[in-house]
Amino acid sequence: MSRIGRAPVKIPSGVEVSVADGNVVTVKGPKGTLTKALYPTMTIEEKEGVLHVSRPDDEKNTRALHGLTRSLLHDMVIGVTDGFSKELEIEGVGYRAAKEGKNLVMNLGYSHPVTVPEVDGITIDVPTANKIIVKGPDKQQVGQFAADLRKKRPPEPYKGKGIRYAGEVVRHKEGKAGKTTAK
DSSP states (O other): OOHHHHSOEEOOTTOEEEEETTTEEEEEETTEEEEEEOOTTSEEEEETTEEEEEOSOOOHHHHHHHHHHHHHHHHHHHHHHTOEEEEEEEESTTOEEEEETTEEEEEOSSSSOEEEEOOTTOEEEEEETTEEEEEESOHHHHHHHHHHHHHTSOOOTTTOOEEEETTOOOOOOOOOOOOOOOO
8 A cells, every 4th residue: 555645644723624526625724725626536534633545446547646645635734734935046146036016026137127926826025136935835836936937047057047946956067178279
């Protein structure tokens, strides 16, 4: 049996979980409400403040979905209690970010500033001019928004300029070698 799939998901106090027909799960908590349609073949049961996921058979596809369904449920519970965040760093001379109302305005070496509006369920913090923090209850949405921001100017391998995740290591390439005079 799947090690991840058979692990129970504990529901903390202040969080409500409801499972509707077709395995549509709604989780309400202090950080918001998340609704997700999970795989209908899985059985999701709530007993005494704990969620259990079980599978109908031992086919390969069903075994894979067992662990995935449990992980998605766990991420929903964590999202509405603590939330998720991704930190981005901006490297480069003159590269910076600022928050103007609900918009993130970034100067990334282009001839124009890059403006990105906040999306529902996502909040953007700019504690310093070269650091961006993306927060929200939905793990997938936070990760996708951070990846979209990074795509605006991905780190280049020669000088390392661009937007990178906090702690990301960018492998530097050696530049062109000088001319050699072979005679």
